Amino acid sequence: MKTLIKFFLTYGVYFLFALLEVGSLLLVVNSNKFQQSVFFTSCNSVSAKIYEANQSVWDYFGLKQVNQELAVENAALKNKLILVDNQYNSLRVDSQRKKSIVLDPEKEYICYSAKVINNSINKLQNYITLNRGSNDGIKEEMSVINSQGVVGIVKTVSEHFSVVMPILNPKAQISCKIKGKVIAANDSMGVIKDIGSLKWTGEDYRYANMIQVPRHVPVRKGDTIVTSGYSDFFPEGILVGTVEGFSKSSDDNYYNIKVKLSVNFKTVSYVDVLEYKHRKEQDQLQLQAAK
Amino acid sequence: MKLILQNIFRFIVLVLVQVLILNNIKFLGFINPYLYILFIIILPLNISRSFLLILAFALGLSIDIFSNTVGIHAFATVFVAFMREPLIKLLIPRDDNHEIVVPSMLSFGKSQFIKYAILMVLAHHIVLFFIESFSFSNFISFSTRTLSSAAFTLILLLSIERLKMRR
Incomplete structure (x- = not known):
């Protein structure tokens, strides 16, 4: 018994090392299973919270681009509106055969x-x-x-x-x-x-x-x-x-x-x-x- | 006591920096520095080897949980933690060994510390990327990914150490 304890005290590190490495390898190999478990992925509430806070900071840096995109979209929609308006007006007046469309305002x-x-x-x-x-x-x-x-x-x-x-x-x-x-x-x-x-x-x-x-x-x-x-x-x-x-x-x-x-x-x-x-x-x- | 608090703080900061900033770098599409290994590298030498392994496992697993790569970082970090002591014994002559508590450029000497950091980071990255891909089949891509990321990590790590030395 004494020798056993002594043995573990001397070589315990190696056992621990092997244990941890085998444990992490098992995690890797079974990662598909663990991906589904909430605890081991970023779905768990602690990491999710941290990511959420982080995202809300990064969102501010994207605002300029979002604004620009919205402005571009707005302008495009306005142009379209003018076009449709003109088309509508001219279609009302003209005969069936000749339809006058306005491509450029x-x-x-x-x-x-x-x-x-x-x-x-x-x-x-x-x-x-x-x-x-x-x-x-x-x-x-x-x-x-x-x-x-x-x-x-x-x-x-x-x-x-x-x-x-x-x-x-x-x-x-x-x-x-x-x-x-x-x-x-x-x-x-x-x-x-x-x-x-x-x-x-x-x-x-x-x-x-x-x-x-x-x-x-x-x-x-x-x-x-x-x-x-x-x-x-x-x-x-x-x-x-x-x-x-x-x-x-x-x-x-x-x-x-x-x-x-x-x-x-x-x-x-x-x-x-x-x-x-x-x-x-x-x-x-x-x-x-x-x- | 101060050392313990310092290390707890370092653990948290390194994990956060890793998962919130460094994991988003993706420089050139594949370069991703893993600076968190700095925690293992500069952990005091007088802690027991088993405790070091457990700490390494905890560190790796925290990174894993945040980056959805279960086990990969834990494996690599435990591996590096395990080979830390033999590596230090190899690099530093035995009689100086007892006076050093915290590895740094000052205590190790510049060239020895750089050697130590390079070996640790390389070992960590090689194991990490190998476990990630689980094969050497695409050796060129594997080695470029490993070496470039390791270089990036080393630049960050050594500059941090350098700054500490100046202070």
Whole structure:
């Protein structure tokens, strides 16, 4: 007996060590079981309380960002309200066929809907034919969009038909701007990074290239590309696509940005043709100023 | 008495700092310093070895409970506590051993203490990350995680010790 006690006194540490290590290993191995027991996890009231107090402190540091997000969302909702209001007012007045929609609160557009009756995507210069013509009010150089985004520009018009030059035509160059990632859905704010023009490369109907974007612009994958509103054809802020990738060419100071087009040109079937109401006025004024 | 209160206070502060601040760092996605091991490193030398093990188990388990990793920290901390005494005997010549009560840069000497801290932290992190993953199958990721976190812990630990020395 004496020797046993002596033995434990000398080697007790090792037993304790082994015991504790085996105990913690058992805890690890059975951790799934213990995760469910409240005592061993942060669900127990002491640690939960401490975490709660800690969180209430950290919450204050997040307030600024929360405020900013709310402001952005507010602005987006306001913009939407203006849009809906304008649409509602114009729909009340106009006839069934012609509905005047307001995309930009300052510029008014009339929207004609049309069906695509002929379409190509795999040629070097593609064209889309629509079943509406000058009899229906379509004129040359009107802009064509659909619910997904920008389609193209009306090129020639006959009495009953019109031909659209889509983005998938190297002759069509559309002035676009790069917006940062959109925070709230459908918000028209976003940070505008730079303006460039969009040109199709003639290879893939899903992608186009954006040129003339200087290198200092912080382009990121996933940024949205929208129309700039600087060219006469398109209202501002219509979706064109998203940045898929970009490369810096070695010989000049511009990015070569690959844009994934938002419109699926393969399946495009119904489009909206937009007429800018004050176009003539604007053109005349610009001509006068240039004289 | 003062030493006991000091150590109780240190225990609580280290656990809170660990779970509330350091566990949220996630620097570069995987670097997570485990400073709480400082408690074991600078615990007085004159306490019994069994008590040291029990304290280590308590410390590890408290960290475990807060970070929902039952047993992992307890295992690593107990392991480090167990190998503390042999390690000190190895580093410090036997005849100086009895005068030292609290390990620090002053009592051990700078280079000896740094060696001691490095070995303790490394042992702790290696055991910890090994138990966490339970395999060496992804050895590169294992070693980068271990070494970077250990380096981070050491920087924190040695700077704290350095500050104490100046005071």
